Amino acid sequence: MATDHIRYDVLARDAMRDVLRRVLTDAARHGLPGDHHFYITFDSRAEGVTISPRLLAQYPEEMTVVLQHQFWDMKVTEDRFEVGLSFGGVPERLVVPFKAIKSFLDPSVQFGLQFETGENEADAQTADASSATSLAAPASTPETAAVEDDTPPRPSEGAEVVRLDRFRKK
Numbered sequence: 001m002a003t004d005h006i007r008y009d010v011l012a013r014d015a016m017r018d019v020l021r022r023v024l025t026d027a028a029r030h031g032l033p034g035d036h037h038f039y040i041t042f043d044s045r046a047e048g049v050t051i052s053p054r055l056l057a058q059y060p061e062e063m064t065v066v067l068q069h070q071f072w073d074m075k076v077t078e079d080r081f082e083v084g085l086s087f088g089g090v091p092e093r094l095v096v097p098f099k100a101i102k103s104f105l106d107p108s109v110q111f112g113l114q115f116e117t118g119e120n121e122a123d124a125q126t127a128d129a130s131s132a133t134s135l136a137a138p139a140s141t142p143e144t145a146a147v148e149d150d151t152p153p154r155p156s157e158g159a160e161v162v163r164l165d166r167f168r169k170k
Contacts, residue, residue, distance in 0.1 A: 046100035
């Protein structure tokens with residue numbers, strides 16, 4: 001197999017993170033249009049993640065937050081987003097680097113992004129045939145932190161995960 005010197009996997013991953021950054025920047029400036037809302041899953045132990053000890057104890061590995069009706073003071077920078085959310089009636093401020101994000105889903109339009117994070121991302125960057133990213137509309141939403149109106153997440157119907165390596169020559 002030929003070596004990928006261009007690193008399409010890294011370019012695609014960075015482009016997908018840019019999509020996420022742009023969507024969150026727009027939501028921070030203008031709010032969420034129509035029925036759009038976001039499920040964002042991230043590695044709660046990743047470098048740069050800031051959550052309260054209470055939330056970290058509750059979600060020691062992975063956490064999914066919902067941005068829908070009740071979030072405030074969202075700020076988006078080149079490498080992270082910050083947002084105020086309420087968890088069980090207690091206001092919290094979260095800081096989440098984009099590199100910590102595992103998935104992003106907007107179920108209102110069945111659109112999702114799925115990322116490799118941490119060690120998996122480092123492995124993907126060193127392996128020629130590995131894919132660092134994939135497009136996804138997950139078949140089900142992972143355990144979600146109780147945000148918003150405490151409504152449990154609904155699974156997506158008929159969604160298919162499409163991995164970028166599926167299109168590579170083998």
